[in-house]
Amino acid sequence: GENVEQHPSTLSVQEGDSAVIKCTYSDSASNYFPWYKQELGKRPQLIIDIRSNVGEKKDQRIAVTLNKTAKHFSLHITETQPEDSAVYFCAASKVQAGTALIFGKGTTLSVSS
Amino acid sequence: SQTIHQWPATLVQPVGSPLSLECTVEGTSNPNLYWYRQAAGRGLQLLFYSVGIGQISSEVPQNLSASRPQDRQFILSSKKLLLSDSGFYLCAWSSLSGNTIYFGEGSWLTVV
Numbered sequence: 001g002e003n004v005e006q007h008p009s010t011l012s013v014q015e016g017d018s019a020v021i022k023c024t025y026s027d028s029a030s031n032y033f034p035w036y037k038q039e040l041g042k043r044p045q046l047i048i049d050i051r052s053n054v055g056e057k058k059d060q061r062i063a064v065t066l067n068k069t070a071k072h073f074s075l076h077i078t079e080t081q082p083e084d085s086a087v088y089f090c091a092a093s094k095v096q097a098g099t100a101l102i103f104g105k106g107t108t109l110s111v112s113s
Numbered sequence: 114s115q116t117i118h119q120w121p122a123t124l125v126q127p128v129g130s131p132l133s134l135e136c137t138v139e140g141t142s143n144p145n146l147y148w149y150r151q152a153a154g155r156g157l158q159l160l161f162y163s164v165g166i167g168q169i170s171s172e173v174p175q176n177l178s179a180s181r182p183q184d185r186q187f188i189l190s191s192k193k194l195l196l197s198d199s200g201f202y203l204c205a206w207s208s209l210s211g212n213t214i215y216f217g218e219g220s221w222l223t224v225v
Contacts, residue, residue, distance in 0.1 A: 032212045034212075034213060043216040043218050044203070044216050046213060089157060091157075102159060103156050103157035103159075105156035
């Protein structure tokens with residue numbers, strides 16, 4: 001089955017810096033890669049996703065890149081703000097009915113002002 | 114719009130006691146339903162998922178079980194809780210043909 005590795009487990013940046021979180025996956029058939037943000041004590045919420053027919057996707061300060069050959073994808077946050085502090089999870093799955101998302105172990109991002 | 118409800122929000126249970134967590138989805142039909150567990154430092158672990166009534170796939174062998182008695186209802190159970198069952202349990206749903214999953218608010222379980 002699918003296995004997703006996520007690095008780093010913790011990341012501390014200064015406000016205004018960029019943050020990058022990287023994930024690798026094992027199943028070459030996976031073609032859907034979402035990112036979730038979880039604030040303390042709350043449920044994870046989808047912030048951006050990418051499908052394998054796209055190499056990069058941006059949404060304001062957030063971008064995700066995908067390298068299918070190397071089986072890795074990354075989350076990039078530019079101009080970080082204190083409210084970006086949270087746990088971020090990457091995930092992977094096939095686009096197929098009944099296929100569950102497999103998540104990485106998460107990255108705790110701390111943005112200090 | 115679709116909503117997902119999960120309860121109870123928190124519970125403290127003694128070792129060896131039973132467990133029942135319930136989840137319902139509104140505003141959609143034939144959803145895929147999931148149970149995930151989040152323990153400290155272990156990310157989001159998939160426990161069970163269901164593509165229809167009575168259809169349950171188990172990802173992790175353990176003393177937990179899941180049932181789907183109705184289309185939009187998903188229940189997580191245990192006959193005898195272990196200390197290691199403590200964690201944050203999240204129910205989630207996706208559309209029948211979709212992959213994006215949406216989480217419920219979660220249930221904090223502490224086994225003492």
